[in-house]
Amino acid sequence: MSERHMKLGAFLMAGGHHIAAWRHPDAHAPAGSDIDHFIAVARIAERGKFDMIFIEDAAAIRERNPDLASQAARSTAFEPLSLLAAIAVNTSHVGLVATASTSYTEPYGLARSFAALDQLSGGRAGWNLVTSASELEAENFASSGLRPHSQRYERAEEFADAALALWDGVEDGTYFPAGGETFADHSKLHPVHWHGKHFAVDGILESQRSPQGRPIMVQAGASDVGKDLAARTADVVFAASQTKAEAQAYYADVKLRLGKYGRGQDDLKVMPGISPIVGATEEEAKAKYRALQEFIPDAVGVALLASYLSVQDLSAYPLDGPLPEMPQTNLIQSRQQLIVDLGKREGLSIRELARHFAGARGHWQVVGTPSQVADAMEERFLDGAADGFNVMAPLFPSGLEDFVTLVVPELQRRGVFRKEYEGRTLRRNLGVASPSKG
Amino acid sequence: MSERHMKLGAFLMAGGHHIAAWRHPDAHAPAGSDIDHFIAVARIAERGKFDMIFIEDAAAIRERNPDLASQAARSTAFEPLSLLAAIAVNTSHVGLVATASTSYTEPYGLARSFAALDQLSGGRAGWNLVTSASELEAENFASSGLRPHSQRYERAEEFADAALALWDGVEDGTYFPAGGETFADHSKLHPVHWHGKHFAVDGILESQRSPQGRPIMVQAGASDVGKDLAARTADVVFAASQTKAEAQAYYADVKLRLGKYGRGQDDLKVMPGISPIVGATEEEAKAKYRALQEFIPDAVGVALLASYLSVQDLSAYPLDGPLPEMPQTNLIQSRQQLIVDLGKREGLSIRELARHFAGARGHWQVVGTPSQVADAMEERFLDGAADGFNVMAPLFPSGLEDFVTLVVPELQRRGVFRKEYEGRTLRRNLGVASPSKG
Structure with missing residues (x-):
């Protein structure tokens, strides 16, 4: 068996994950609407051989309480798919994961946007599927209103299945087939006829097939139905476990569910969050x-x-x-x-x-030297608590720069993290199986 | 009165506007899914001081007939907003106009995506509002079905109003106000409460105010209701007139409607399409x-x-x-x-x-020397048939390169087209009025 490597995601968030990051003297306060800032941070992640960068989302302002909204910078001016399209053409290897909700759009449009990101990036797109529990979002889309949890997940299940069907409906080599006489080989297009309770799609995705088979599916399900959806459809799950015991329990629970859907233990990577604050000394x-x-x-x-x-x-x-x-x-x-x-x-x-x-913000925080941070990560990685981590730097760019300069070489020295990318697609770097067709 | 200049748009379409462009020996067949190709073409337009590039769209394959679909390349692999986000960070002055439909999404999501493009590009975004008449699109979004023309426009009217309200709900200087003690000055945020027959929005756009006040609105209305919507809300209308008389009639008709909405004659630019084929000699x-x-x-x-x-x-x-x-x-x-x-x-x-x-494809085609093409354009520009043109090069990049190298200098020499950009935003270059707030 080959050496097992941890997977790393860089969770980008405007000026940093620390709630007061924007007030720090090292911070770039208007980071959230500065595309050059995001590109620079993404390139730091790529220099650190991160599997992916990750962008959270909600289609609304984040705080109803004006005291919080006035003083706690959290979000960005950029809708994630637009942001990642701009980053895609300024990076070459790092995966690009955008959060998008299944509650306020339909599968065709979103499947198409992720297909576009996948084409733009040469196969580095990932979709973090969320169902949007926030009332503030529901109020922006009043045609629907905030649905109860079970309905949101019922809709999410259908949405994911329809999107997967659309991506799988186009084979490799459909367009510009050898010979050059035709634009498309129609025998390689498989019209989707997907009819459910919430959606119906009868058509063909207007895109070539993904360079990585299909975009990577990411989820962060914590409920039973959420964990089942992840076990059935996701390549990566994020988790928010504080203690090692919590992380191990979550890990075992999600991995156990894979069998139900005929999937192998390596087909789904469990990546809890970590908020590291690194210094040369403690x-x-x-x-x-x-x-x-x-x-x-x-x-x-x-x-x-x-x-x-x-x-x-x-x-x-x-x-x-x-x-x-x-x-x-x-x-x-x-x-x-x-x-x-x-x-x-x-x-x-x-x-x-x-x-x-x-x-x-309630996440697992590790404050220490590079060696102490690597110890903490390695322990959870080796003890059945994680396949990797979603790194939430407190401050950008310096917090991620610290991690890449100080912690990544330590992880590489220990043989638990890659020294070079395995390939050019996110799926190849994550080492998760490709869908069958194409 | 200052010299009147024509406005120019470059209508990008994969390998070219000519239906057989992809089969030409100069063509780059897989242009539609090659982002480097699109960036190169956008930069040619920017070198030619074009006001904007323009991307058409439909959320579906374009031909049901397999004979046509197999042999006539028309579309791209890229959803337009994603494509333009990638182009935005590789250009500096040219406007970026994406087509998007009001039939299969809700205003908040689309307003937010255009706000993101506007922030990414420093104020160069434009939205070409369409209502999607195609059955192929309707079949991909079966929750709605293809609505009759009048219902599509009723929905479009509401959609546009809600989007405009969201963009106008955020004042300049809301975020990071002077002093640096707070993240947002809530007195500059004006929650939108927009309730119509098709949509309801109660919220605030998660974005800073547009660097150009708000994104440029583009339409191509040909019906009465379409022309009224354009006269009420658009900054630019595209048209597809063959003869000069047709173009003059359309121009007069649309300009006449502006008065009804209290708008000036210069507030809306009429830009018919032209398909130029330019050679050093006839x-x-x-x-x-x-x-x-x-x-x-x-x-x-x-x-x-x-x-x-x-x-x-x-x-x-x-x-x-x-x-x-x-x-x-x-x-x-x-x-x-x-x-x-x-x-x-x-x-x-x-x-x-x-x-x-x-x-x-039924568009106004001019085949001739740079001087002949400039003559044809100048005549319509001076005779009340056009404020500018949407240039549909038959082949990319060579057709646009020909136009920029041969025709643009001729137009500049005649004093009917800019030699330098007037500013960095699309609105400034078009010379159309800013919305009042912000």
Whole structure:
């Protein structure tokens, strides 16, 4: 068996993943609408031999609360498929994964846009399928309204199947067949007749076949139905596990489901998020972390803490005092309990708790030397918790630059990460099976 | 009054506008899926100081008839917004106009994609609004089906209004306001509450304001309701007039409608199509034209001729004989009559007629020296038939290269076309008024 390598994604987000990244002196505040910034960051990821860059999305502003919206930069001016098309022609190997929802479009249009990105990039496109749980998005598309979870997933299942059918309906070598007498060899086009409850498609995708068979499918399902959809259709799943035990449980659960759909263990890569803050020394890393934390406005931190705790408001309580006793809700009891327990255990004030949770946004955070960060990643990679990681740099470009310069060579030295790309397509680099046709 | 300059668009279409372009020895057959080809052609247009490049679209294959589909290359592998995002970062001044339909998406998503293109390009985006009359498209989006003309336009009116409202809902300077303490100045965001029969939007566009106020609106309305929509909302209209008299009538008609909506005569540019074949001498130009015509496969030409004549099939008649007598239909009587008359007047065979109409696809074709082509354009520009032209080069890149090298300097010498771009945004170069806000 060949050496097993971890897969790496670079989760790009405007100025950085840290909630106060845009206020840091190293930050480029208007990063979210600066295409040159995104191209530069994508090239850093490619220099680091990352499998892919990843762009999140929601078709709406992200915060209804003006305090949060005014002070917490999260999103970009760029719709992800447009952004990645511009990046595609400025990179050569790194995969390009765009988030897109199945709730407010139809399969033909989206399948076609991803086919275009795949052609533009020579086979590096990936689609992170989401179902859009946000009310703010639903209000922008009032012809539908926010559907309940089960309906969203029912629609997502159909949407994915119709898109896959469209991509598979065009064989390799359909256009400009040998001889040059005809433009298209119609025997290689297989019209799709896909009829479901939410969609119907009778046609042929207006595109050549993908250079990688079809675009890579990505998902981040956490619910049962979400994990099943991932096990059935996805090549990559992202996850948001804090502890190693949580990550192992998620990993085992998703891998177990693959058998149901006749798929092998290597056909789906599990890539949890990691938010690394790297310094040449542990002290330097911690100082970087503290510097970022200092920039979190109290209003933002406390409003986020309140939303994590499912309470309306915490502003009546002293910032430097402890959390008040509060009612429990069933919905997110475990996260609530985690916050309350941490506050009591470490004697943290509201301000301290707010900064703690706002900064990392609840993701797995590792602060340390290159060797310490590599240790943490390698441990989860080897112990059945991950096939790779989605790296969420706190600050762009410096946070990703640190990771590529300091951590990637360490992972390569240990033999757990590639030194060169295996190929030019995302599918080839991920090492996931091609669809049968074409 | 300052010198009046004509506006020029370069209508890009894979290997060329001539139906047999892809079979020509100078052609790059797989042009439609080669992004480097498109970037090179866009740069030729920019070198020629063109106002814009223009990408047509339909979300479907273009021909149901396999004879036509197999032999007549028309379309590209690239969805236009993706294609133009990739071109945006490889050009600096030329406008980028993508065709997109109002029939199969909702306003928020499309407004956001055009806002992204506008940000990516620094204010060079334009939207050619179409309503999609093709059944092939409707079959790909069966949740709706092909709507009758009046319903398509009713939907288009609402779609355009909602998109305009979203673009206008964000003021200049909303993000990163002076002082740097907040990410967004919420007093400059104006939530849209747009409720119509087909759409409802309650939200704020996730984008900064367009660098050109808002994207340029383009239309090609030929019906009454289409011309009214253009007069009310568009900055540019394309037209397909053959004769000067037709072009003048269309021009006067559209300009007259502007008053109804309180708009000035210069607020809407009328740009008919022209298919120029340019040679250093008239003989060379004619030879280029004949060479292209030779490549039209008889099956394609005759099938197209049959479709123009609204008859099922012409294959029972000798190719080198005259057209048979045929029944008239009301629908496109005038085009039918034009073909029948031309055949009789010039004694053309079915093959000759087929080539004549298939090659130019019914657009205004000018074959001649740079001076002859400039004469033809200048005449229509000065005689109230056009504010500019949408140039449909028969073959890419050579046909556009010929135009830029030979005809553009001639137009510049005559003082009817710019020598340098007036600015960096499409709106500035077109010289059309900015929307009020922002």
